[in-house]
Amino acid sequence: MSRRACNPRRVKIHRNYSVEDAAKLLHLHKNTIREWIRHGLPVIDDRRPVLILGSDLSDYLARRRSSKKRPCGPGQIYCVRCRCPQHPAGDMADYEPITTTSGNLVGLCPACNALMYRRVNCVKLDAARGNLEVSLAEAQQHIVESSNPSVNRDFTRE
Ligand SMILES: [Zn+2]
Known part of the structure; x- marks a missing residue:
């Protein structure tokens, strides 16, 4: 996976993404997107299947990039x-x-x-x-x- 794949600018902020869409867009596994949701990536309430706001996804990616150097805790x-x-x-x-x-x-x-x-x-x-x-x-x-x-x-x- 290239570094470019996780570029927040790939995300169209006025679109909604399903977990599958987001995974395809970023060339990541669907489980990775689900893991992000568990770790605080916001989703649109009451929608099944889950939808992610493009602007939320973009923000989340940008935050991940800036916190990339955060150290592992014990056992991580x-x-x-x-x-x-x-x-x-x-x-x-x-x-x-x-x-x-x-x-x-x-x-x-x-x-x-x-x-x-x-x-x-x-x-x-x-x-x-x-x-x-x-x-x-x-x-x-x-x-x-x-x-x-x-x-x-x-x-x-x-
Ligand atoms: Zn992993």
Whole structure:
């Protein structure tokens, strides 16, 4: 998905959009639009199927853009597809080490099923994980590997 796809200017403010229309217009999954509605995107009352005012959709996109850098709370991982922090499905994440001191928390976005990555420092892992159930199996394996001096030497020579 390109950055341009989420441009608020694509939205015609005098039109109403169904969830499907909005998803097509922005090249997003319908579940992403539904997730936005749950997170405060206004819809026209008493209409089924749900209709979104073009001006509301445009405002919401503009707000999302300006708040893009808002940090994840504890237990959240930023979903690049939904463009907001999400609690991973099942409140579960894997920890994949990148270096001996930092790695990625990896979880599944409950709204769009994309994999989400959050770079964390080992020291801050407890603060970042919140109430997530984090699988550290690979991390432990990595520590064993990196403490093997012959493996490290091979890497630095290359
Ligand atoms: Zn997502």
